[in-house]
Amino acid sequence: MHKIVVQGGRPLNGEVQISGAKNAVLPILCATLLADGPVEISNVPHLHDVITTVKLLGELGAGITIDEGTLAKGCGISVDPTTVHSQVASYELVKTMRASVLVLGPLLARYGHAEVSLPGGCAIGSRPVDLHIKGLQALGAEIAVENGFIKARADRLKGAHHVFEMVSVGATENVLMAATLAEGTTVLENAAMEPEIVDLAECLKAMGARIEGAGSNRIVVEGVERLHGGAHSVVPDRIETGTFLVAAAMTGGRITVRKARPDTLDSVLDKLRQTGADIAVDGDRITLDMGGRRPKAVDISTAPHPAFPTDMQAQFMALNCIAEGVGVINETIFENRFMHVNELLRLGADIRVDGHTAVVRGVDKLSGAPVMATDLRASASLVLAGLVAEGETTVDRIYHLDRGYENLEEKLSGLGASIRRVR
Numbered sequence: 001m002h003k004i005v006v007q008g009g010r011p012l013n014g015e016v017q018i019s020g021a022k023n024a025v026l027p028i029l030c031a032t033l034l035a036d037g038p039v040e041i042s043n044v045p046h047l048h049d050v051i052t053t054v055k056l057l058g059e060l061g062a063g064i065t066i067d068e069g070t071l072a073k074g075c076g077i078s079v080d081p082t083t084v085h086s087q088v089a090s091y092e093l094v095k096t097m098r099a100s101v102l103v104l105g106p107l108l109a110r111y112g113h114a115e116v117s118l119p120g121g122c123a124i125g126s127r128p129v130d131l132h133i134k135g136l137q138a139l140g141a142e143i144a145v146e147n148g149f150i151k152a153r154a155d156r157l158k159g160a161h162h163v164f165e166m167v168s169v170g171a172t173e174n175v176l177m178a179a180t181l182a183e184g185t186t187v188l189e190n191a192a193m194e195p196e197i198v199d200l201a202e203c204l205k206a207m208g209a210r211i212e213g214a215g216s217n218r219i220v221v222e223g224v225e226r227l228h229g230g231a232h233s234v235v236p237d238r239i240e241t242g243t244f245l246v247a248a249a250m251t252g253g254r255i256t257v258r259k260a261r262p263d264t265l266d267s268v269l270d271k272l273r274q275t276g277a278d279i280a281v282d283g284d285r286i287t288l289d290m291g292g293r294r295p296k297a298v299d300i301s302t303a304p305h306p307a308f309p310t311d312m313q314a315q316f317m318a319l320n321c322i323a324e325g326v327g328v329i330n331e332t333i334f335e336n337r338f339m340h341v342n343e344l345l346r347l348g349a350d351i352r353v354d355g356h357t358a359v360v361r362g363v364d365k366l367s368g369a370p371v372m373a374t375d376l377r378a379s380a381s382l383v384l385a386g387l388v389a390e391g392e393t394t395v396d397r398i399y400h401l402d403r404g405y406e407n408l409e410e411k412l413s414g415l416g417a418s419i420r421r422v423r
Ligand SMILES: CC(=O)N[C@H]1[C@@H](OP(=O)(O)OP(=O)(O)OC[C@H]2O[C@@H](n3ccc(=O)[nH]c3=O)[C@H](O)[C@@H]2O)O[C@H](CO)[C@@H](O)[C@@H]1O
Pocket: 023, 125, 126, 127, 128, 129, 130, 131, 132, 133, 166, 167, 168, 169, 170, 171, 192, 194, 303, 304, 305, 309, 310, 311, 332, 333, 334
């Protein structure tokens, strides 16, 4: 098993290029199932979750061509869905990656039936899919949950007016994809507004879908008879961007991230400015300069976009650990997304958790120790803490990190961090 070893104490300096977004590419790969010709996806990050999704599409029978590309360019994946012969997503794959449930809407809409294993919960929370099911039922699907599978059927889905009970990124994606091939107009209200939904809609439009309003809470879809092949480049990863910027702020450094999408990061950049960082945006570049200063603690409350993203909560918790003052962190999306707290405590942090709230009192210094990654962003927070801790920090179970960060240690080394991967 791989581990990451970080020697703390070096300010980050230099430039780093941002990869395509994990949370955009996974639904987009699932959306290719809707087409009746090959779809070419570029700026695909080299991530374990991408490999899992490609495996899943392959199991369904899709033809996959991968152009490995380079780290600087991302890879290109061409999916030919015309050879799909199975509409069953197995537990083996779905359990390792919850995004697999996003094949449900496309398979149902395209083939009239689908069986997808229930994803179950994970370290950060219970992660139900009832909103996905209700949304597809609103489009006329008959759905039964049996033997651990969601079994869905519909001769042809019918457009409908559907109001999501609560904002769900995954449910919005599943129902949006299904609606593209439904008969008539679908109006989705209380839809999620995340940039990854906009990117998915852009890809669907490149395949011939008729969608308006993606990025707002009301999405209107005019169903079409068929979607054709197309090409799409994946939006830059806002969470990877934010993670590097937090790393620079914590270490008192100055970095520029290239090929980013600053307009997807308003709430994160606002919080970084509150820590005392100077931030300059120039096209697709963001420069953060901390000028050797210690960051000030910030209060965070996670909520659906455009509010502060839950996927950046753990990283800001790490920042608060060494900041000046006290920061209060309120996690409203996932019930168990504080798994990093006990590991940060091992590095000398001062954190008190009461339900969904963590009160973090900044300490003068953290000290390196062996810690264990429990989920994707928790792992990132431990690497960030390691960058400022005195001595050596070893982060174990970094397979979580490989699900969502492309070459994190290479990119951080390029910025001057002392970090390496060991077996
Ligand atoms: C709104 C939000 O911030 N969503 C995040 C969520 O997306 P993801 O799509 O995984 O989760 P959802 O947006 O669906 O979940 C939002 C909330 O709705 C609840 N829920 C969801 C679906 C459902 O059928 N029933 C139900 O009750 C969840 O338990 C959660 O409390 O995790 C991703 C990975 O960390 C993030 O990138 C997304 O930004």
